[in-house]
Amino acid sequence: MNDNKLVMLGTGNAIATKCYNTCFVLKTAGAMLLVDAGGGNGILSQLEKARIALTDIHDMFITHAHTDHVLGAVWVVRMIIHRMKSGLYAGDFTVYSHDKALYVLDWICRMTLSEKDRSFLGKRVFFREVKDRDTFCVGDMEIQCFDILSTKEKQFGFWTLLPGDIRLVCLGDEPYNETNRRYVENADWLLCEAFCLYRDRDIFKPYEKHHSTALEAGRLAEGLQVKNLLLYHTEDKNLETRKACYRDEALMHFGGSVFVPDDLETVEIS
Numbered sequence: 001m002n003d004n005k006l007v008m009l010g011t012g013n014a015i016a017t018k019c020y021n022t023c024f025v026l027k028t029a030g031a032m033l034l035v036d037a038g039g040g041n042g043i044l045s046q047l048e049k050a051r052i053a054l055t056d057i058h059d060m061f062i063t064h065a066h067t068d069h070v071l072g073a074v075w076v077v078r079m080i081i082h083r084m085k086s087g088l089y090a091g092d093f094t095v096y097s098h099d100k101a102l103y104v105l106d107w108i109c110r111m112t113l114s115e116k117d118r119s120f121l122g123k124r125v126f127f128r129e130v131k132d133r134d135t136f137c138v139g140d141m142e143i144q145c146f147d148i149l150s151t152k153e154k155q156f157g158f159w160t161l162l163p164g165d166i167r168l169v170c171l172g173d174e175p176y177n178e179t180n181r182r183y184v185e186n187a188d189w190l191l192c193e194a195f196c197l198y199r200d201r202d203i204f205k206p207y208e209k210h211h212s213t214a215l216e217a218g219r220l221a222e223g224l225q226v227k228n229l230l231l232y233h234t235e236d237k238n239l240e241t242r243k244a245c246y247r248d249e250a251l252m253h254f255g256g257s258v259f260v261p262d263d264l265e266t267v268e269i270s
Helices: 042-049 067-085 099-112 178-184 198-204 214-223 239-250
Strands: 005-010 023-028 031-035 059-061 093-097 125-129 135-138 141-147 156-162 166-170 189-193 228-232 257-259 266-268
Touching (some): 005 042, 031 141, 042 067, 099 125, 141 178, 156 178, 189 214, 239 257
Parallel strands (some): 031 059, 166 189, 189 228
Antiparallel strands (some): 023 031, 141 156
16 A cells, blocks of 8 residues: 555646646655646646645646646746745745746746745745756655657656656656657556547547547557556546546557546546
């Protein structure tokens, strides 16, 4: 038995309005990592609904600088600084990402935050750049990031070994690149985008947006001998049937377990 959990704060793609943009919290007995933050201050509401206090978040990873991933981070930074000023936040807050995403986050913060708030940047709020293959530790999680080699926007995924020797890989929100096989193959958990169902590809046009479908995610997981596949970053027109339909389509080519979480759902990572 372990305490590894993944709390899906949002599961939708960039233009989703019926669910929040894809972001999540990865938790162990000794660590908590916020991964992305969606496209606005809705992140604050999602954290409240998930009963995760900002005062408990000290580490964040940003995959890339698209609006549906980085703009919510501005609100996280702002509200953590607000708590720091009020004496309600102990310790420091660190955001990990590559140079492009941190440049965007830093610029927005410096252009929009008050002078007093900006004074916390570099003193108690740190934007730490990581490069391809760099590692960093968050509590009992050692994390290695890797460039997913996006053709649209510089983006990093990551893998980590969780307590219980459970290897979890996050591919970000674009299709897998074979160059990264070493990080993904034989993983216990693979977090992978599925923009829509294969049967709906002519409606949502995933390939034009450099995304994939649930069927292709299942085929990928089987080829890489992954044990558990978790799908996110989907369209929001079929939320009532999404869980069953996406799962069934992925299982057409995958013999493992498939998870299609809803917003605010907690998944036990074992």
